[in-house]
Amino acid sequence: MARRKDKSVDFKEALQGKKLPILTLDDRWYQLIPEHEKTASIKQLENNLNNLIKKQGKMITDIKEMKKLKKKLMSEIVANMEPDNSAAGRLKAKKLEKSHQLIEDINTKMQNADDNLLDMPYEIKKANEELMVESMKLCYAKLTQNQKDIKELDVWILKTREMLKVRILEKQDKEIENSSLYSYMHNILGNTVIDVLDDKE
Template sequence: MARKMDKSIEIIEALQGKKIPILTLDDRWYQLIPEHEKTATIKQLETNLNNLLKQQGKMINDIKDMKKLKKKLMSEIVANMETDNSPAGRLKAKKLEKSHQFIEEINIKMQEADDTLLDMPYQIKKANEELMVESMKVCYTKLKHNQIEIEKADQWIRKTRETLKVRILEKQDKEIENSSLYSYMHDILGSAVLDILDDKE
């Protein structure tokens, strides 16, 4: 087990500095690892990576929405800046206070989302590398299996070639023998007798 872990670490280290595409967004990966060849580990890692990508996309959209809302609230603050002691003025003051509170909450949420979003590329990169390592293991196993099958096929082809050569020589010998027999019989018996013999067959 420790050796397997070492292999995974070696592969991840070898991948350092290489630009690896996000596997679940790359058609070539789906061709290399079709659905029926995915191990349980690969399926889990694929799900993890896709969830991280969805989470990142959702956070980006949430931040955009919060910025729009903040802009709207800022416009309301500007519109309600002038207040007095009248009922309408007090209502404006309350709206102003509420808008300030919302903006504070939005600022906190945006800061939290930004902090989380900052870490997302590293999480995605790590999940992608883990998926790449498992995918490479499956591909390498397939390569080894295919190599065994290629060698078997190569042996069969060589053996069949030898058999084919022998059979071709046997066929040629029989054809030469038939030609000689026919020629000899033709010379001795003549074509009329050979035609009678040919008709009987």
């Protein structure tokens, strides 16, 4: 007996070359996968994706802050460019040295941050695709279940329709029979007896 292919492989293949929106930033995804239907796996992947997006945002903010600080330090270097042997000059020289050291540290941190930031779109894309595959699994399961329910409902509706036809005919037969009985009794017994029967209804 041949082993059934894992559906997630089909879903991954279906996503090849597709430009997906970031699911947790897309209202349509929340309509498709309401909170009460999310599996533990979907919740975990959703958190992972949101954390990566936050991390990317923080990295961008940190880089901006480092650039601002570097600019400020560069201004301080320019202001302290010509130290002399006086006490004020020696203080300027110390500030200059400290600013140079801080700029070197900032440059190293910015380089690392830029390198990490370059990887973020790929990490986010991967996490987004993983969430999409799990979402597709859930949707596929719902579609399959709905299809099964639709078939069962079709059978029920057909049976009920047939039963309804039978009941309608049965009702019509009873109405025709009552009409005949009423007419027959009226002809034989007259209005007085029929009025008594009518009062009992």
